[in-house]
Amino acid sequence: MNVAKIRGFEKVTTFEEINLPKRATKAAAGYDFEAASDVIIPSIWKSGIATALKVALKKEEIFLDEEMIKQVKPVLVPTGVKAYMGEEEFLQLCNRSSNPLKNFLLLGNGVGVIDSDYYNNENNEGHIMFQFLNFGLRDVTIKKGERVGQGIFLPFLKADEDSATTERQGGFGSSGK
Numbered sequence: 818m819n820v821a822k823i824r825g826f827e828k829v830t831t832f833e834e835i836n837l838p839k840r841a842t843k844a845a846a847g848y849d850f851e852a853a854s855d856v857i858i859p860s861i862w863k864s865g866i867a868t869a870l871k872v873a874l875k876k877e878e879i880f881l882d883e884e885m886i887k888q889v890k891p892v893l894v895p896t897g898v899k900a901y902m903g904e905e906e907f908l909q910l911c912n913r914s915s916n917p918l919k920n921f922l923l924l925g926n927g928v929g930v931i932d933s934d935y936y937n938n939e940n941n942e943g944h945i946m947f948q949f950l951n952f953g954l955r956d957v958t959i960k961k962g963e964r965v966g967q968g969i970f971l972p973f974l975k976a977d978e979d980s981a982t983t984e985r986q987g988g989f990g991s992s993g994k
């Protein structure tokens with residue numbers, strides 16, 4: 818008998834051998850996501866910005882080129898997972914509590930918001946990724962299969978005056994500037 822699918826996780830078709838997120842304990846709010854591949858998160862202090870700041874502190878002239886500035890962008894860690902949910906629900910991506918303490922890893926956007934219309938979007942199938950900044954002094958390597966973060970299904974409320982009717986056209990940043 819087909820049970821109606823209300824919310825859950827599926828593997829993104831272009832990935833193999835992905836463990837779908839699961840809760841670590843019966844009372845856990847978050848579904849733990851694993852990295853779908855090995856990813857190196859470079860230390861932000863190795864970036865051109867840090868060099869520029871060091872030089873600037875010596876009161877020498879420094880020109881911040883685009884390459885230097887780009888190096889401080891968060892690194893996307895793929896999960897190979899997509900999530901489906903109700904139209905008035907979202908999946909909130911949160912860091913693992915141990916990441917800042919043990920790995921110096923912060924989510925670049927603080928908290929990720931996975932909208933229900935991200936699922937199976939034509940741009941990336943709704944592939945969920947965690948964006949990490951490494952504020953430690955050494956690069957951090959996340960290994961495939963390592964738990965990187967968690968997702969919590971939540972309802973969201975709408976305001977009385979709400980005229981949002983635009984259909985999503987893609988993934989990250991697709992809602993424009």
Ligand SMILES: O=c1ccn([C@H]2C[C@H](O)[C@@H](COP(=O)(O)OP(=O)(O)OP(=O)(O)O)O2)c(=O)[nH]1
Nearest residue numbers: 929930931932935944945946988989990991992
């Ligand atoms: O940490 C994140 C944040 C978002 N997303 C995915 C799910 C989300 O539905 C989609 C779009 O994210 P967001 O809504 O933040 O982007 P946007 O609204 O299209 O752009 P912006 O928020 O920058 O206006 O990207 C992730 O996979 N990881």
Ligand SMILES: [Mg+2]
Nearest residue numbers: 930932990992
């Ligand atoms: Mg958005």
